Amino acid sequence: MTTGPAGDVTAAMNAAADAARWDGAPAPMPDLRDRLYLLRDEVHTTLHSEFDTTAVDLEQLRGILADAAEKLSAAFCVMTGSLSELVRLIEAAPATPGVAPLSEVALIARDITSRTGSTVQSLQFEDMATQLLQHVGRRLATLELFSKDMAILHPHPDNPRAPLTDEVLDDLFRRLDLHRTELLAVGRKTVQQQSLDSGGIELF
Amino acid sequence: MxxxxxxxxxxxxxxxxxxxxxxxxxxxxxxxKNGQDGLEQLSGAPMDLIITDLNMPVMDGLAFIKAVRARDEYKFTPILMLTTESQADMKAQGKAAGATGWLVKPFNPEMLLQVIAKVVPKT
Structure with a gap:
């Protein structure tokens, strides 16, 4: 009884070891072959399932990020709007003798407002993180194509143990070569930044 | 104004x-929300400045800039590309498309305003 691909690898290796012990006698070989086929099928099924799960996770993560950033930026706009209004009211208020000048409060409010630049910069993390997640998603999608094409090694669903023909293998190599090109095409990562420091500026 | x-x-x-x-x-x-949406927003209205992203669905920033530059009324409008991309070949494509400048995200608001002051004519 095995519990997944890892267990099947062990089982297949055990079967191979048994085969070696039997010195090539025919008895254990069907067992080894069966286990290898099983291993291949399980790896394919597991990979496919993991790809699907990961794609859903990435999409959810993107949604969570966008939602969080949207709420933060909305709060930021409300806060800065309130501060600007406060400064405006203070500046319009008449001075009261004996009371600490309101202009000091206005100075504080203005100081807070002037420091909003770093918040504006930080909130841009969402866009960068989203693009990185999209990049990961594209890479995974291409890798999944490799995995899917390996199913071609199962050329006859009714007879899964049918021998592989040259035609099937040629077709597989052609597909893999195509996917390699596709994988290289998505190799360019759109986000190179290592921090939230402001990026370069170039005027043409 | x-x-x-x-x-x-x-x-x-x-x-x-x-x-x-x-x-x-x-x-x-x-x-x-994307290049296509941006073109619809323009609709011939005078525009002092355009800031666009590069990687967007439906229509990307390069196609958007080319489409904007194809319109006589926006031939000289400053267009800044604001993107996460910083590769030289991408910048060259942006320049060829008609971008006025290239800013790499994240932007610093003060720096952005300094750049804008340089490219937008004072009225």
Whole structure:
């Protein structure tokens, strides 16, 4: 009884070891072959399932990020709007003798407002993180194509143990070569930044 | 009199942050979610500044800039590309498409306003 691909690898290796012990006698070989086929099928099924799960996770993560950033930026706009209004009211208020000048409060409010630049910069993390997640998603999608094409090694669903023909293998190599090109095409990562420091500026 | 601007980015947060910064400098920004949406927002209206992202669905920043430059009324409108990309070949493509400048995200609001002051003619 095995519990997944890892267990099947062990089982297949055990079967191979048994085969070696039997010195090539025919008895254990069907067992080894069966286990290898099983291993291949399980790896394919597991990979496919993991790809699907990961794609859903990435999409959810993107949604969570966008939602969080949207709420933060909305709060930021409300806060800065309130501060600007406060400064405006203070500046319009008449001075009261004996009371600490309101202009000091206005100075504080203005100081807070002037420091909003770093918040504006930080909130841009969402866009960068989203693009990185999209990049990961594209890479995974291409890798999944490799995995899917390996199913071609199962050329006859009714007879899964049918021998592989040259035609099937040629077709597989052609597909893999195509996917390699596709994988290289998505190799360019759109986000190179290592921090939230402001990026370069170039005027043409 | 306030100046007009168009901000095109598929990220709502980026649109919000760029618009916020532009408002501080007296601009009244319009927004577009992608290049196609940006073109629809333009609709022939005079525009003092356009800031666009590069990687967007439906129509990317390069195609958007080319489409904008193809219109006589926007031939000389300053267009800044604001993107996460910083590769030289991408910048060259942006320049060839008609971008006025290339800014790499994240932007610093003060720096952005300095750049805008350089490219937008004073009225």
């Amino acid at each position: 306030s100046k007009s601007a168009l901000v095109v980015d598929d990220s709502a947060t980026m649109r919000e942050m760029v618009s916020y910064t532009l408002k501080q400098a007296g601009f009244e920004p319009l927004v577009g």
